[in-house]
Amino acid sequence: MTDNGRRAELASSLDRVRDRIARACTAAGRPPDAVTLTAVTKTYPASDVLLLAGLGVTDVAENRDQEASVKADAVRAEGVRLRWHFVGQLQRNKARSVAAYADVVESVDSVRLAEALGRAAAARENPIEVLLQVSLDGDPARGGVFGDDLWRVSDAVTSSEGLRLGGLMAVAPLGEDPRQAFARLEVLAGQMASRHPGASTVSAGMSGDLEAAVERGATHVRIGTSLLGMRNSLR
Ligand SMILES: *Cc1c(COP(=O)(O)O)cnc(C)c1O
Numbered sequence: 149m150t151d152n153g154r155r156a157e158l159a160s161s162l163d164r165v166r167d168r169i170a171r172a173c174t175a176a177g178r179p180p181d182a183v184t185l186t187a188v189t190k191t192y193p194a195s196d197v198l199l200l201a202g203l204g205v206t207d208v209a210e211n212r213d214q215e216a217s218v219k220a221d222a223v224r225a226e227g228v229r230l231r232w233h234f235v236g237q238l239q240r241n242k243a244r245s246v247a248a249y250a251d252v253v254e255s256v257d258s259v260r261l262a263e264a265l266g267r268a269a270a271a272r273e274n275p276i277e278v279l280l281q282v283s284l285d286g287d288p289a290r291g292g293v294f295g296d297d298l299w300r301v302s303d304a305v306t307s308s309e310g311l312r313l314g315g316l317m318a319v320a321p322l323g324e325d326p327r328q329a330f331a332r333l334e335v336l337a338g339q340m341a342s343r344h345p346g347a348s349t350v351s352a353g354m355s356g357d358l359e360a361a362v363e364r365g366a367t368h369v370r371i372g373t374s375l376l377g378m379r380n381s382l383r
Contacts, residue, residue, distance in 0.1 A: 155199050161375050162203050165358075169369065172362035183362055186233055186351070188372035190215065191379045194222035200375075201228050209254070209370055211236030213245050220249035233351075235317070235370060237291050240264040247276060247310075254279040254317040254351050257293045262304040262311065269310025277314040278305045279351055282336055284329040285321040292318065298336065302344060315349030315367070316340055326357040330364035337365060 210216030247268035283292030320326035353361025355374035
């Protein structure tokens with residue numbers, strides 16, 4: 149496809165996604181600008197990131213370090229500045245690499261990962277914004293902190309100079325109405341904001357469930373498929 153063809157395609161899907169977000173805000177009685185769109189660009193090329201940036205997207209997310217690192221470099225080389233979010237499961241030995249390009253790491257779910265990221269961030273000018281990924285169903289296979297561990301990890305983040313605690317991130321569990329799952333997230337977000345004022349970001353909602361997330365107070369939605377199209381691999 150030509151660059152212009154792809155631009156037109158992305159422009160119209162972006163319009164549709166923005167419209168969905170605006171309607172969901174209205175339905176929830178929230179102002180239309182209460183929710184930030186984060187474009188999940190995994191598996192798609194840097195050229196798509198540049199087109200989205202040209203269409204006004206400010207935040208992009210990736211879930212694999214190697215892919216993200218190359219893409220962020222390519223975009224920066226074009227002189228385009230975006231907020232890069234890392235949303236994938238993160239191994240501690242990748243913390244240094246991620247700290248080189250990520251503005252926000254949304255998938256912190258252990259004290260040891262928070263400590264590794266804090267050490268890696270020491271070399272940076274600005275702290276990394278950290279969201280704690282919470283598990284809404286306690287299934288350890290899918291990542292995320294569960295129960296009282298949340299407070300141990302949040303304390304590890306706030307005690308690190310290289311990190312700033314931004315709030316929470318979650319993925320709705322399979323096989324449950326996302327409204328119910330995101331209602332539990334909303335409760336946790338309230339507890340988090342009263343324990344750590346300023347940690348008020350709630351990243352929730354993907355292509356299939358953004359309305360449910362906005363209804364339950366999401367401040368950021370992470371949209372891949374509805375913006376960029378179906379991915380070849382399931383990730
Ligand atoms: C891939 C991914 C998304 C985007 O999912 P879509 O269903 O394609 O919108 C959001 N969050 C995370 C953590 C992801 O890995």
